Amino acid sequence: MTRRYSMRLDLIDEQLLDLEGLPFGRVEDVELTFHDGEAPTIDVVLTGQEAYGQRIGGITGDLLANIADRLRDREHERGPVAIECAAIQHVDEHVHVNWRLEEMPHVAGLEHWLAEHVVEAIPGSGDEGD
Amino acid sequence: MRGTELLRCRVVDSAGADCGPVRDVRLVRTGGGRFRVSGLVVGDGRLARLAHATGATDGRVAGPAPLRWLLADAVARARYVDASQVVDWGGDVVRIASRLDSLPTFRGEEAGQ
Numbered sequence: 026m027t028r029r030y031s032m033r034l035d036l037i038d039e040q041l042l043d044l045e046g047l048p049f050g051r052v053e054d055v056e057l058t059f060h061d062g063e064a065p066t067i068d069v070v071l072t073g074q075e076a077y078g079q080r081i082g083g084i085t086g087d088l089l090a091n092i093a094d095r096l097r098d099r100e101h102e103r104g105p106v107a108i109e110c111a112a113i114q115h116v117d118e119h120v121h122v123n124w125r126l127e128e129m130p131h132v133a134g135l136e137h138w139l140a141e142h143v144v145e146a147i148p149g150s151g152d153e154g155d
Numbered sequence: 156m157r158g159t160e161l162l163r164c165r166v167v168d169s170a171g172a173d174c175g176p177v178r179d180v181r182l183v184r185t186g187g188g189r190f191r192v193s194g195l196v197v198g199d200g201r202l203a204r205l206a207h208a209t210g211a212t213d214g215r216v217a218g219p220a221p222l223r224w225l226l227a228d229a230v231a232r233a234r235y236v237d238a239s240q241v242v243d244w245g246g247d248v249v250r251i252a253s254r255l256d257s258l259p260t261f262r263g264e265e266a267g268q
Contacts, residue, residue: 027183028183028184029181029182029183029193029265030181030182030183030184030190031179031180031181031182031210031213032158032162032179032180032181032182032190033162033178033179033180033207033208034179034210034213034215035182036158036182036190037158037159054157054158054159055157055158055190056156056157056158057156057157057158057161057192057244059156059244064191064192064193064238064239064241065156065191065192065238065244066185066189066190066191066192067158067182067189067190067191067192068189071157079157080157080159109188110188110189110190111187111188111189112188113188
């Protein structure tokens with residue numbers, strides 16, 4: 026029997042976990058792709074502050090989306106962070122992605138930036154053995 | 156179009172009658188890992204929003220019994236629209252080729268899968 030998923034209950038707002046089970050965000054929205062004479066498909070799920078800002082809309086949403094855009098690494102294209110559905114290993118109470126977080130530098134950009142520029146500068150922030 | 160935009164659309168049947176808002180989008184996984192929309196769940200009436208948001212219509216609310224009793228009407232009224240019945244995915248309104256009274260119940264449709 027083919028498993029049927031609920032977009033509302035199984036995807037949107039669900040926690041994203043990387044290959045090692047580390048949480049790195051949640052599914053803020055999904056992008057529907059339309060095809061002539063066929064049912065629409067979801068090719069990517071969207072995560073991050075920009076997607077969340079666009080979802081809630083209004084002044085607050087625009088502000089959140091604009092801040093996220095300003096903090097975006099210029100190496101990566103504009104727009105919310107998208108994760109291809111092909112990279113989704115399986116969906117249970119969380120959404121499991123078969124990538125490691127370090128393989129996704131465009132994901133959780135603020136956290137990456139803070140870790141590199143702020144946390145690493147704090148004495149004692151390294152491993153215990155360092 | 157974003158998924159959350161589709162969840163804010165209303166559904167209108169072939170006679171122009173309002174069937175209520177899109178409460179959920181049902182998906183199947185395809186070979187390439189993508190999700191394909193298999194159908195929409197629509198429903199209106201008292202406590203429909205709560206019933207759909209908690210998953211009661213999806214059989215995910217086991218208890219307490221008074222809550223299930225409260226939401227039973229909304230669960231029974233939820234209808235399923237197969238994706239093949241949708242003629243216009245529209246911006247604010249989704250138009251379907253069938254009549255509201257001919258739509259199967261969501262629970263019945265799910266049970267038959």
